[in-house]
Amino acid sequence: MKQMRANKRSTEQPLLSVEDLKVTIQMDNAVLKAVDGVSFTIEKGKTLGLVGESGCGKSLTSRSIMSLNPKECETTGEILFNSSLDQKLKGLNILDLDPTGKKIRSIRGKKISMIFQEPMTALSPLYTIGNQIMENILLHRTKNKKEAKQIALEMLRKVGISDEEKRFNDYPHEFSGGMRQRVMIAIALACNPELLIADEPTTALDVTIQAQVLELMKSLQDELGMAILLVTHDLGVIAEICDEVAVMYLGEIVEKAPVHEIFNQPKHPYTKGLINSMPILGTGKQRLEPIEGTVPLAINMSHKCGFYDRCTHRIQGICDVQAVPETQVSSNHSVRCFLYNEHEEDEQNA
Ligand SMILES: Nc1ncnc2c1ncn2[C@@H]1O[C@H](COP(=O)(O)OP(=O)(O)OP(=O)(O)O)[C@@H](O)[C@H]1O
Ligand SMILES: [Mg+2]
Structure with missing residues (x-):
C-alpha cells in the first residue's frame, strides 16, 4: 500500500x-x-x-x-x-x-457565508429580523432598499417562514429556536454564496x-x-x-x-x-x-x-x-x- x-x-x-x-x-x-x-x-x-x-x-x-x-x-x-x-x-x-x-x-x-455555532447569540436583539437579513443584501447585492426587501422576503419564504410580510418586522425574541436558526440560514444564503x-x-x-x-x-x-x-x-x-x-x-x-x-x-x-x-x-x-x-x-x-x-x-x-x-x-x-x-x-x- x-x-x-x-x-x-x-x-x-x-x-x-x-x-x-x-x-x-x-x-x-x-x-x-x-x-x-x-x-x-x-x-x-x-x-x-x-x-x-x-x-x-x-x-x-x-x-x-x-x-x-x-x-x-x-x-x-x-x-x-x-x-x-x-x-x-x-x-x-x-x-x-x-x-x-x-x-x-x-x-x-x-x-463564503457562515452559520455560527451560537445561533441564539448571533442575532442582534435590537433589530428586526428583516433588517438583519437586508443588511447583508444591501452590503453585497444591491443598494436599492426596495429590491433588498423583496430578496429578504423571498429568503424568508425559502427557509419556510410563512406570513413573511409580518415576520419581517418581528424581533429575534419573537421567534422560537428553530425559527431563529432558519433566519440564520436566510441571512447566510441571501447572497447566494459559493461556500x-x-x-x-x-x-x-x-x-x-x-x-x-x-x-x-x-x-x-x-x-x-x-x-x-x-x-x-x-x-x-x-x-x-x-x-x-x-x-x-x-x-x-x-x-x-x-x-x-x-x-x-x-x-x-x-x-x-x-x-x-x-x-x-x-x-x-x-x-x-x-x-x-x-x-x-x-x-x-x-x-x-x-x-x-x-x-x-x-x-x-x-x-x-x-x-x-x-x-x-x-x-x-x-x-x-x-x-x-x-x-x-x-x-x-x-
Ligand atoms: N480563544 C481561545 N483561547 C484559548 N483556547 C482556545 C480558544 N479557542 C479555542 N481554544 C481551544 O482550542 C481547542 C479547539 O477549539 P475549537 O473551538 O476549534 O473546538 P471544537 O472542535 O469546535 O469543539 P466544540 O465541539 O466544543 O465546538 C480547544 O481545546 C479549545 O479549548
Ligand atoms: Mg466548535
Missing part, C-alpha cells in the same frame, strides 16, 4: 483547498496546538462533514477559512478559494489577506426541527449549487447530508473518505469508536459503546499518536514513539494510523 498525499488526483481545481493549516494559541506556560496540519478540499456543490469530539479544533478550522479566528490565535498554512465569480481570488492565500481589509470583506458573507460553512447548525435544536433544518439546507443546496462545510460532533447529522467526511481528533484529520465508506468501512480506531458510540436509526444496534477516556489538551504533545492512550489497538514501541504518517488506503480514502502501514496490512480488519 502506498502512502501519498490525499486529494491530489482531481484535475479540476476544487472550490476550496486547505493545506497544512495550523492554529496555535500561546497559553501561560505552553503553546496549545489547537489545529495541527489539517489539509482537505471541497469540490463545487459538494458537502464535506468535519466531525470529532468537543475541543478537537473543528470551529477554529472553519473560522480560519473566513479569517475570523480570535486575535490570540496564530494561524498558518494555505487556504485557496477558487471562486468562479472572481478570477482575481485564484491562487490567493486567504491567510495572507488583512483580516479586516477590503478583500476579505468582499468574500465574507458574499462568496456555506455551517458550524453545528442544528445542535441547539430538538430532533424534529434538526431534521427539518438539514432538509432545508439540502434543498437550498440543490437549488443554489453551493458547497457546504458542515461542522458537527454528530455522525447522525453527517449521514444525513454529507458527500465526504473528515474525522478530526486532537487538531488533526485522522481519517477522510466518502460518507458511505466512513460508515461501512471505517479504518481508524477513533472513527470506529465514534460509530460504535452513536445510535443509528434503522440499524437495530443493540448496545452503544462509548470511547473510554477523554480528549487530552494539545499541549506539549510528544511524537506519539494523539489517540494512543484511548486506543484499544495501540502498538507499543511504534504508536507511542513515531509521528503517524497519512496512508492512502484507496483513491479517496486516507487514514492516519500505523495499523494501515505497509508492514501492518494483516491488522487492517482488526
